[in-house]
Amino acid sequence: MKLVRLIYASRKTEHWNDQELQKLTAQASEYNRKHAITGVLIFNRKNFLQCIEGERSKVSALFQKIAHDDRHQNIELISVEQVDEREMERWSMCYIPDSHITKELVLKYSDSDDFNPFEMTTRGAFAFIRHACELMQSAQK
Ligand SMILES: Cc1cc2nc3c(=O)[nH]c(=O)nc-3n(C[C@H](O)[C@H](O)[C@H](O)COP(=O)(O)O)c2cc1C
Numbered sequence: 001m002k003l004v005r006l007i008y009a010s011r012k013t014e015h016w017n018d019q020e021l022q023k024l025t026a027q028a029s030e031y032n033r034k035h036a037i038t039g040v041l042i043f044n045r046k047n048f049l050q051c052i053e054g055e056r057s058k059v060s061a062l063f064q065k066i067a068h069d070d071r072h073q074n075i076e077l078i079s080v081e082q083v084d085e086r087e088m089e090r091w092s093m094c095y096i097p098d099s100h101i102t103k104e105l106v107l108k109y110s111d112s113d114d115f116n117p118f119e120m121t122t123r124g125a126f127a128f129i130r131h132a133c134e135l136m137q138s139a140q141k
Pocket residue numbers: 010024027028029031032041048050052062065066067069071072093
């Protein structure tokens with residue numbers, strides 16, 4: 001199997017509407033589950049940071065859809081790598097809201113406490129995502 005993990009950052013556009021969030025996450029969870037894609041979406045009401053993992057052709061197909069979505073722009077690839085195992089295997093689409101993006105968490109992986117995924121390094125972005133998922137997991141317990 002060719003398992004890959006893709007991480008990108010993007011910024012919302014005027015077509016984004018916070019009311020759509022629930023619809024988007026429900027629809028995305030269903031699609032991702034159907035295609036054995038796992039991942040996480042972090043959003044601070046301005047910037048998105050998303051990680052998707054799965055079979056290479058499936059991740060490529062989904063990323064093409066996402067990249068054409070006019071609800072966000074400045075889509076910047078942070079990393080695409082072949083991996084031996086999934087990091088987010090428990091989530092088809094874990095949404096991490098603003099309230100979980102604490103200043104302490106941001107400061108740990110950035111040079112300021114302002115969540116700006118465009119300024120994160122590849123390793124920093126991945127570490128940030130993992131840490132945010134751990135916090136989410138313990139909040140759900
Ligand atoms: C920031 C962002 C993240 C998204 N993530 C996913 C996702 O993980 N899975 C998914 O199916 N759609 C996701 N979407 C929605 C897709 O861009 C697209 O609207 C959806 O796949 C339906 O595409 P279609 O109408 O071509 O079938 C995301 C959209 C945005 C703006």
